[in-house]
Amino acid sequence: MEAIAITDETALARFAALIRDRLAALDEDDRLGKDGQAVVSLDQQSVGRLSRMDALQSQAMAKAAQGRRDAQKRGLRAALQRIEEGEFGYCDDCGDAIAPARLELDPTATRCMSCASG
Structure with missing residues (x-):
């Protein structure tokens, strides 16, 4: 099955919005994960060794x-x-179009299925 290149401006705008949404979600995850990366206190009086x-x-x-x-x-x-x-939607290896369904799942994909599978 041959992929069709994504050249439609509306489709490209939709992919850009999808990517920006994912970046925003990752930024929110970063904000929420800051506490878990805090320095751990080594005071054994306040916390036991296992804790x-x-x-x-x-x-x-x-x-x-x-x-x-x-x-x-x-x-x-x-x-x-x-x-x-x-350059979005084209394989880095062979230059063919990457299937839009593949890009929907992973917009960071830079290789078509043929090249990715070897």
């Missing part, structure tokens, strides 16, 4: 989640840049 270990583990998980959100935001910003440059 402190749980807090350190939660902090590490929050930082890992932040790293994933940062990577997603970089990909989404790159997709917006591709829209502005007229």
Whole structure:
């Protein structure tokens, strides 16, 4: 099944809005996740050793989640840049159009299914 290039301005505007919505949601997740990344107190008088270990583990998980959100935001910003440059929806490897359904699921996709599957 051959993909049709996304050249319609309305479709590109819809993808740009989708990307901006996802960026806004990630920014909100960042705001909510700030507390989980706070420095863990090492005062054993206020918190037991196991509780402190749980807090350190939660902090590490929050930082890992932040790293994933940062990577997603970089990909989404790159997709917006591709829209502005007229390169959105084309495979980086072969130059063919990426299926719109694939871009609906992942607007950061830069390779068509043929190239992505090897």
